[in-house]
Amino acid sequence: MSSDKIDVRYVAKLARIALTDDEVERFGAQLGDLLEHVQALGELDVAAVPATAQVVESRNVQRADTVRPTLDRETVLAQAPQRQGPFFRVPRIIAEAE
Amino acid sequence: MDETVSATAASIADAVNAKARSAREVTDAMLAHVDAVDDRVGAYLTRLHDLARAQADRVDARVAAGEKLPLAGVPLAVKDNMCLTGTRTTCGSKILEHWVAPYTNTAVARMLDAGAIPIGKTNLDEFAMGSSCENSALGVTRNPYDPGCVPGGSSGGSAAAVAANEAAIGLGSDTGGSIREPAAFCNLVGFKPTYGRISRYGLIAFASSLDQIGPFARTVEDAALAYDAMAGHDPMDSTSIDRAVESTADHLRTDLRGLKVGLVREFDTEGLGGEIDAVYKKAYADLEALGAEIVEVGLPSAKYGLATYYLIAPAECSSNLARFDGVRYGLRVDAADVGAMYEATRAAGFGPEVKRRILIGTYALSSGYYDAYYVRAQKARTLIAQDFRTAFASCDLIACPAASSPAFPFDSKSDPYSMYLMDYYTIPMSLAGLPAVSVPCGWVKASADSSPMPMGLQLTSPIFSERLLLGAAHAYERATNHAALRGPAVGAPA
Numbered sequence: 001m002s003s004d005k006i007d008v009r010y011v012a013k014l015a016r017i018a019l020t021d022d023e024v025e026r027f028g029a030q031l032g033d034l035l036e037h038v039q040a041l042g043e044l045d046v047a048a049v050p051a052t053a054q055v056v057e058s059r060n061v062q063r064a065d066t067v068r069p070t071l072d073r074e075t076v077l078a079q080a081p082q083r084q085g086p087f088f089r090v091p092r093i094i095a096e097a098e
Numbered sequence: 099m100d101e102t103v104s105a106t107a108a109s110i111a112d113a114v115n116a117k118a119r120s121a122r123e124v125t126d127a128m129l130a131h132v133d134a135v136d137d138r139v140g141a142y143l144t145r146l147h148d149l150a151r152a153q154a155d156r157v158d159a160r161v162a163a164g165e166k167l168p169l170a171g172v173p174l175a176v177k178d179n180m181c182l183t184g185t186r187t188t189c190g191s192k193i194l195e196h197w198v199a200p201y202t203n204t205a206v207a208r209m210l211d212a213g214a215i216p217i218g219k220t221n222l223d224e225f226a227m228g229s230s231c232e233n234s235a236l237g238v239t240r241n242p243y244d245p246g247c248v249p250g251g252s253s254g255g256s257a258a259a260v261a262a263n264e265a266a267i268g269l270g271s272d273t274g275g276s277i278r279e280p281a282a283f284c285n286l287v288g289f290k291p292t293y294g295r296i297s298r299y300g301l302i303a304f305a306s307s308l309d310q311i312g313p314f315a316r317t318v319e320d321a322a323l324a325y326d327a328m329a330g331h332d333p334m335d336s337t338s339i340d341r342a343v344e345s346t347a348d349h350l351r352t353d354l355r356g357l358k359v360g361l362v363r364e365f366d367t368e369g370l371g372g373e374i375d376a377v378y379k380k381a382y383a384d385l386e387a388l389g390a391e392i393v394e395v396g397l398p399s400a401k402y403g404l405a406t407y408y409l410i411a412p413a414e415c416s417s418n419l420a421r422f423d424g425v426r427y428g429l430r431v432d433a434a435d436v437g438a439m440y441e442a443t444r445a446a447g448f449g450p451e452v453k454r455r456i457l458i459g460t461y462a463l464s465s466g467y468y469d470a471y472y473v474r475a476q477k478a479r480t481l482i483a484q485d486f487r488t489a490f491a492s493c494d495l496i497a498c499p500a501a502s503s504p505a506f507p508f509d510s511k512s513d514p515y516s517m518y519l520m521d522y523y524t525i526p527m528s529l530a531g532l533p534a535v536s537v538p539c540g541w542v543k544a545s546a547d548s549s550p551m552p553m554g555l556q557l558t559s560p561i562f563s564e565r566l567l568l569g570a571a572h573a574y575e576r577a578t579n580h581a582a583l584r585g586p587a588v589g590a591p592a
Binding site for chain 1: 197198200201292293294307333336337339399401402404405406408409416420423424425426427428429430432433434435436437438439440441442444445448450453454456457458460461464471473474475476477478479480481483513514515529530531561
């Protein structure tokens with residue numbers, strides 16, 4: 001494991017969080033500190049060890065493809081930050097044709 | 099003195115089922131107590147007076163019709179990351195501050211069906227990320243045993259509620275210690291069952307492969323009653339375990355004869371200071387006096403637990419919390435285009451600890467770092483789980499501390515990593531999916547002029563062995579009864 005310096009601005013862009021300059025500096029130092037601590041995992045010989053995603057028995061679960069009751073549309077849309085009729089309204093995603 | 103509020107869940111249910119008291123009387127007494135003391139504790143973010151009284155009347159009607167309910171009239175505190183239809187469910191976050199749940203968490207629904215009364219929704223570290231409750235964006239919760247100290251976290255509100263007699267049972271969620279550490283800090287029993295034993299449906303996700311709901315209670319018997327009511331498969335959560343649940347409350351033990359208890363070589367308590375070390379040495383001796391054979395076991399990979407956890411949990415959280423984007427629910431901060439809207443919403447809606455964990459998780463999952471960090475952590479997780487399997491070949495239970503110190507004063511852990519260290523003893527069990535319980539085991543003074551604060555003994559056992567674990571915890575509690583030595587500074591019955 002290498003101890004690369006974390007590019008906080010780039011990672012925040014991936015995570016869709018706007019950061020202030022102050023946060024970039026503070027989080028950069030704190031995350032760098034945490035990454036130093038996790039370097040300890042480099043001591044482990046894990047070449048032949050399988051990865052664990054889930055500890056307790058798990059299997060793929062399927063159910064019959066039948067219609068079941070769902071949340072009422074009005075109940076859900078009532079909590080929308082902005083709605084337009086039966087839709088969630090969001091800022092424009094595709095630019096208008098020139 | 100009205101001892102209704104400090105009564106155990108078992109005794110309340112007995113009295114209500116026998117029609118000696120009504121659920122409505124118990125509920126009214128509890129709501130009055132909460133209104134009198136919670137401004138000084140801050141356990142609840144939302145009090146549910148109307149819902150509680152309506153549920154109490156339903157329970158009384160069912161009892162009048164001849165039903166016996168295992169938790170009839172038992173006042174319940176619900177951590178505010180569990181949905182309850184029609185109630186605000188905030189996760190202690192600005193991003194969900196005004197969100198009203200449109201459905202009910204399965205564990206909560208089962209508690210209500212068993213007769214419990216929802217008194218309110220309790221404070222937590224934002225999205226359950228923290229060990230002191232100080233990361234809540236919506237309120238301060240104080241430790242009822244010393245209001246200058248934290249209640250622990252992340253389920254600090256539910257712990258403080260039960261400790262201050264503002265509920266008989268509290269529901270928490272435990273991802274890396276979030277039930278066991280606050281239970282230790284607040285002189286309570288705190289139980290995290292095997293991963294998958296209790297449905298996560300309607301529990302707002304933090305780290306899905308680790309999150310597990312469990313109870314806080316003032317006795318092991320009460321914790322067992324709550325577990326029995328909640329455990330079992332739920333078709334709404336495909337990770338909930340589809341196998342028969344062994345009841346626990348009717349199998350509590352009075353001794354530990356025939357059991358081997360493992361003490362972990364790597365968890366020597368001498369470094370924790372003389373007074374704390376003495377508490378644990380005494381606890382281990384008490385286990386032996388109850389008939390247990392004490393053996394030494396090794397968990398050589400456990401010291402990598404913290405590093406493993408602080409890659410896996412943030413990775414899962416960065417994925418789970420992607421849903422909070424201002425589109426369908428919760429906070430939205432308007433901006434010119436949709437990308438800027440996401441970034442501004444999440445910047446304003448999340449607090450610093452949540453942002454840190456999303457960032458570290460995003461980094462650990464990002465191209466070029468995925469194998470070096472996330473996959474390596476998953477392999478370390480395998481080694482930790484294997485360590486436990488090896489250890490349990492030579493013992494039935496493992497005993498160790500629940501936390502390395504008693505509750506600490508507010509603002510005393512400003513460096514994130516020093517806060518993470520609070521979960522050193524609880525994280526390995528979470529990574530291995532094991533059931534684990536914290537039981538009060540003694541009192542220590544942080545300094546010469548401070549009041550004694552409670553400590554917790556953690557017991558853990560193989561997956562699905564809840565009956566053995568709670569049975570043993572009850573034997574220890576019954577023989578030692580440390581919890582009864584002192585009452586809370588805030589919240590004693592009036």
